[in-house]
Amino acid sequence: MKIKYIFRYLVVASLMLHFTACTDTEVEQKFDKTPTERLNAQKSELQEVLLTSPDGWKAVYFTDNKQLGGFTHLFKFTADGKVEMASDFNTTSTPKFTSDYDIQLGSTVSLVFTTKNRIHLLSDSSPAAAPTAALRGKGYLGDFQFLYYGQDNGQLIFKANRTAGDSNSSEIRFVKATSQDWDDLSKNFLMIPNVIGSNVFGANRGLEIIDGTTKKTYDFNPYTTITRFGSYTDITSNNGIGIGYSPNGIVISPAIKVGDQMLSNFIFNSADGSFTATGTNGASASIKYSNTPFVISDDYKNFAPGQPQRVVGYIAPNLTAAQSNSVLCRNLIDKINAGLPATQSLARVQVVFNNAVNGTYIQYLFNGGKATITHFVTTEVNEANKTIILTDDGWTHNAATIAILKDLDAQLTNPEGLYIKKEAFTIVASNKIYTLANASNNGFRITTYQL
Known part of the structure; x- marks a missing residue:
């Protein structure tokens, strides 16, 4: 082999050794700290950064966003292990309380609120603290130990220790608070x-x-x-x-x-x-x-002529305050009650669809001994608009008796028909909820139980 080729091979080999050596050195530098040393460094980082915001930190803590909402907390940490805290957990006031915190080492670095403060309201498991029957003994599923995952654009990233093992658990982000955040916390209630x-x-x-x-x-x-x-x-x-x-x-x-x-x-x-x-x-x-429904369902088909009997009814007082009643609906019911003697009130408005004997009819039932009033109607379906149209077919009482009901009844029998929708929520009872909305889009909507 010629000398010049041997020389070239030696140069290439030398360069390869050089690059390999550099790479090995870089890898060694990445692992120049033991796990304990890295945890201690992260602990020091968290201890220092908690004190860097003059007005502390703000976090909206969603303990479980599959069934609960978020609670705003403000924290101001001091170097001697004290934290001043306020939250909007209670919907009347936002007092500040001082308690202890610690930064602890385990498999990771944790911020732990070691003595009772506002954050502990979310982890209270006493029966009285449960927001729903399903959460009895669990409270608001909160935690007071937060695992530290580092920083992102000046925000501190944590996960609650209780849910840290869940890959779908939400991050808890601490953002730098301002003095205005403390002043305005009570405005959350507005x-x-x-x-x-x-x-x-x-x-x-x-x-x-x-x-x-x-x-x-x-x-x-x-x-x-x-x-x-x-x-x-x-x-x-x-x-x-x-x-x-x-x-x-x-x-x-x-x-x-x-x-x-x-x-x-x-x-x-x-x-x-x-x-x-x-x-x-x-x-x-x-x-x-x-005034126009956002979602128009096909539920009207279950009430069409030829279908089995179905009954839906507005029942006071269970549905009186339902958010799904429109203002117009509430006003018309109030108007009826105002026109009745003090001992009487409207107890129920129910629509019976496809009764085998009497067909379809609207019934008005009262408290206080007043007789039930029935309005018989015929029904037809408007497939294009997905509505059911109820048309007058006679009353059980004379015009003077039914006059008090005419305005409310006119909404149920309007010529444009009714949108009927089975809702995803329940109110007080376990009965399915159906809303009936005036298809003329004049703002009428009444909430009923399936009976």
Whole structure:
């Protein structure tokens, strides 16, 4: 072999050895600390960073976003192991309390609130603390030991020790708080009536998701304040969401995916009662009102002529305060009660469909000894509009007796018909809920049980 080729081979071999040596050195540098040393370094990091925010930290803690909402907590840590804390767990006040915290080493680094404070309200398992019967003995499923997972754009990332082993468990993010956050924490409570809603802006409430030019709509179902949990549904799906309050809106979990964006922060608009989360490139999600139903179901088919008998009924007092009753509905019922003697009131409005003897009829039942009044109707289906039309076919009483019912009855027998929808929620009793909405979209909607 010629000398020049031997020389080239030696140069290449030398370079390969050089690069291999560099690579080995880099690998060794990555593992130049033992696991204990790395945990101690992370502990020191957390100890230092907790003290770096002058006004402390804020976290909206969703303990279980499959059945519970979020609770805002403010923390201000001191170097001697004390933490000042406030939260919006109680819906009347946001007092500050001081307690102890510690940063502990185990298989990972943990922030532990070692003596009782506001965060412990979420882990109280006493029977009285349970928000629902299913959570008796479990409380709000909260924790007071948070496993530290590092930082992301100035935010501290934790997971609750109770759910850390669940791959679907939510992160708990601490963001730097401001003095305004402490001053405004009690304003979270002012948002509660807006989340509950009052239907003053429309008979129906829905979630509208827009991804550029594509729009999808859902019904936004009644919201439960004690759990801070709600849902939005269409014909095929029921999606639960936990809700946390803020002074100017709400934050939800899980976030709503719009295209490739995740939207979770909704701003309240007092002009129309809506909550809107805005992304980029035309992406948005809005909880809003309309007199037109957001979802029109095929449930009317089960009440059509020729089907078996079905009965649905509004029953006071169980359904009197139902959020799914529209303002117009409530006003008409109040008007009836105001026109009755003090000892009497409207007890029930029920529609009997397809009775084998009497066909279809509307019954008005009263408390206080007043006789039941019945309005017989004929029925037809408008397949195009997905409605059932009830048409007058005579009353059991004379015009003077039925006059007090005429305005409410006119909504049920309007010529445009009724939308009928089986709802995903229940109220007081376990009976299925059906809502009947005036298809003329004038703002009438009444809530009934399947009887």
